[in-house]
Amino acid sequence: MKRFDVEKIRNVALVGHGGSGKTSLGEAMIFVAGAANRLGKVDDGNSILDFEPEEKSHNLTLSTGIASFEYDKNKITILDTPGYDVFLYDGMCALHAAEAAILVAGGDGDIKFEAEKMWKRAEELGLPRAVTITKLDKENTSFDKVMELLPNHFDSTFVKLHLPIGSAGEFMGFVDLLTMKAVTFSDASGKGEEGDIPADLADLAQSAREEMVEGLVETDESLMEKFFEGEDISTQELEKALATGMASGDVVPVTVACGTSAVGAKALLDLIVSAFPSPADRAEVAAEGIDGITADESKPLAAVVFKTISDPFAGRLNIFRVYQGKMTPDASYHNATKDAEERIGQIAALFGKELVTLPEAGPGDIFAVPKLKETVTGDTFTKKGASGAIEFSAPPVPLISYAATAKKKGEEDKLGQGIRKMQDEDITLRVNRNAETKELVVSCMGRLHIDIINERMKRKYGAEMELKTPKVPYRETLKGSTKVQGRHKKQSGGRGQFADTWIEIKPLKSGEGFQFVDKIVGGAIPRQYIPAVEAGIKERMAKGVIAGYPVVDVEVTLYDGKYHDVDSSEMAFKIAGSLGFKKGAMECKPVLLEPIHMVTVRVPDASLGDVIGDLNSRRGRVLGMDPEGGWQVVKAHVPLSEVQAYAPDLRSMTAGRGTFVTEFDHYEEVPAQLAEKIIAEANLDEDEE
Known part of the structure; x- marks a missing residue:
């Protein structure tokens, strides 16, 4: 793929809850732009954006799909983000690579919490937003219902650019309120036919246009004057006001589309080119230690890795977004996050699972780099020797944990390797070995999340996890006191074993741990054996006395004992200490x-x-x-x-x-x-x- 001037680049994230039609809309734009010779469909399993086997089998987007393509002499990169809550973080990372976000809302009028979360994050990042209402060809859908709901969920000014023509099985296109033309579709080619507005929609369209004009002129004082003076406002002036209003966040345009039939895809592409910001228009990127980042390729490099893909054959694939400066193949660059140099080999744009070689990458470019050694999602790249970090969304705290074991014996090594690779591409996944329970604990965002991880790991690395609820790290403690003898005597010919101890056990306050007090006087027990008594007590405490859990918050005083010149040893006193504590603890009202x-x-x-x-x-x-x-x-x-x-x-x-x-x-x-x-x-x- 050739390089494009930064003013000719549009990076757009599709956001919304699962099932709202994001992927289908992205496929329609790819097809209408001429980047694909057929309209990819999720239900048919031939989607460009959802290409992972797990996405096809579950029929949902599990990670951000990326496709860069040319349209009207511009490069458009679609970032098709996941819509289910356990995968939302991947989409939030993708927002860092975008200049604008389109909320895709199904015509059923249901705007779920995932849409709210992604909208809020886009707003926090200062991204202009638009709304596209889809699936109006389905039964029980309503454009008006969605328009009523939008202000209830989002504090924004929504401006209709389209009115749908027909509904459900009779949905055939839309009225373009900027041109006041009807655009109708007879097939799934995405090619609409312009014509007059249907008579039964004429009054509604005129009223809607007046609302649109009123909403847009508020972004420009001179246009507002013309409006109130009754002067005509040209389409070009309205388009300019729309771009200004979007950039400031004062206006959120609303369009209609149907991804599965490509209705409205061309109009949306035209809107992206005419009104959406380029990287050159982007507000200054927030960064620590890097001043004044702008879309200037002559300035020092500032880039971020917003996604990582792990492949058993190709290795790690890091997805970059350049904000400033440029990167070329076969050169070394500085990973400021890791304070490490990385050698960049190939640079490639993404078109679904395909990699398209790039000669170089500059501001606004989104591209993949294979086989970097240290780099992970969230890392910042700068000029050599520079420090600093581009602001990046912190990963959420995992919500649920499972104890994992290899499903088949002999696959423990495969499991360990596979889970590490999964962590490379999904930093919401946490893995640790619980020192107390000895379990491998895998923490994630939910059951669907861990099930998908398991499926991917089995496919890529041949290992599968058996999952269960992790053991609870209970403790034992004592509520009473006692004095008890711990005696160990064994004689089996030759040298025997002998140790006799007297200990006092008392409870301590919660959190005080274990205290061992030595009150031996007069050589009742030789000094060299006293540490062995303590070791035996600790060993018994670690094993518990009622349920096998560690005993905590107790004081043990060794105050008397006996020994034998020949038969006593450290081991004998260790055993005596253990026996004494076990016996005494059972007399001290042990509790869980x-x-x-x-x-x-x-x-x-x-x-x-x-x-x-x-x-x-x-x-x-x-x-x-x-x-x-x-x-x-x-x-x-x-x-x-x-x-x-x-x-x-x-x-x-x-x-x-x-x-x-x-x-x-x-x-x-x-x-x-x-x-x-x-x-x-x-x-x-x-x-x-």
């Missing part, structure tokens, strides 16, 4: 402790009652609530065992709008009835092992 987490939940006002009731049912203690403009932030202490699968339940209670974070706070005693069950299960597991 569970981890309590601080859970912070943000929910809409309407969901507050359900959420509070649910937290109470999870043995939670609500600590407080803070209002936040139509939302409530609830803080509660909840046992970890009760929130391990909280994410899907909260999603269900709040229609996906609720969010939460959880972190360990402290340990508390488990209620007796529940403790009995946990102890019984733990001992049963131990017997089976």
